[in-house]
Amino acid sequence: MTDSLTNARAGDDRPLQDPARGHSSATLSEASGLAVALCPEIRSLWAGARLCGPAFTVQGAGGDNLALHHAVLQAPPGSVLVADLGGARFGHWGEILTVAAQHRGIAGLLIDGGVRDTSETEALGFPVFSRNNSILGTRKHFRGVFGRPVQVGGITVRPGDLVVGDVDGVVALPQADAERILDRADTRVAQENELMKQLREGHSTLDLYDFEAAGR
Ligand SMILES: O=C([O-])CC(=O)C(=O)O
Ligand SMILES: [Mg+2]
Structure with a gap:
């Protein structure tokens, strides 16, 4: 699944189907000017x-x-399940739920809590970002509440917020701000590509960022 995705840095071959235009979590965080980054414990x-x-x-x-068993049946295709399990150290999600979610076209899972079946989930290519891994199995008593704001990784995520996770971590962009942030990310990547071109031509970062002129 991830093989078809290309980072925005690579240029023109960005996949149109990527709702974040291929931008990285760090670029989106910088471009947002907002507190959109989840805590780094969510990996x-x-x-x-x-x-x-x-x-x-x-x-x-x-x-x-x-x-989570109910959520898989309620979430629309292409959505990311964003689940607040209070950070609990249990295997709330694994191979079985992954197969069920993939069959329904769910894009991935972000969970403030634990998961298990890591090797199997990787082999299935299903993106999961969690606070911990745990072998321990769970009860099946609480049916859950859907479509309300949740606390995940130290921030509030609302239904429809654009969630982007990669090796650096996770951001959740408020839905109303997402297009503006994506446009700013496009500009930022173009500027950074130009900076890197000039570094390869021999300029220094002190020079390009005007640190020397500012006496830093
Ligand atoms: O079903 C569970 O309790 C979690 C799990 O291990 C799986 O989804 O494979
Ligand atoms: Mg399992």
Whole structure:
């Protein structure tokens, strides 16, 4: 799945289907000027995963994964499940739920809590970003609450926010600001590509950023 995605830095071959135009989490964070970055403890389950899509929010209960079984049936295709499990150290998600989610076209999972079946999830190519991994199985009692703001990785994520995760971490862009942020990210990448061209021609970062002129 991720093989078809290209970072915006690579230029013109950006895939049109990427809702974030191929931009990295760090570029989007810088371009936003907002507190959109989740805490760095929320990490990709496997190297090379890219998570991208509008949030479908899930409020669960730590140590209970019934809400995730229901969420897989409620989330629209292309959406990212964004689940608050209170950071609980349980295997709330694994291979079975991954196969169920892929069958329904769900783009990935962002969960403030634990997951398991890491090797199998990687082999399936399903992007999962979580706070921890845990072997421990869960109860199946709480059906969950969907479509309400949730707290994940220290920030509030609302339904429809654009979630982007990669090796650096995860950002959640407010839906109303997403187009503006993506346009600013396009500009930023073009400017940085020009800076890197000049570095390869022998300029220094001190020179290009005018640090010397400012006496720094
Ligand atoms: O079903 C569960 O409890 C979580 C899991 O291991 C899976 O989805 O494979
Ligand atoms: Mg399992």
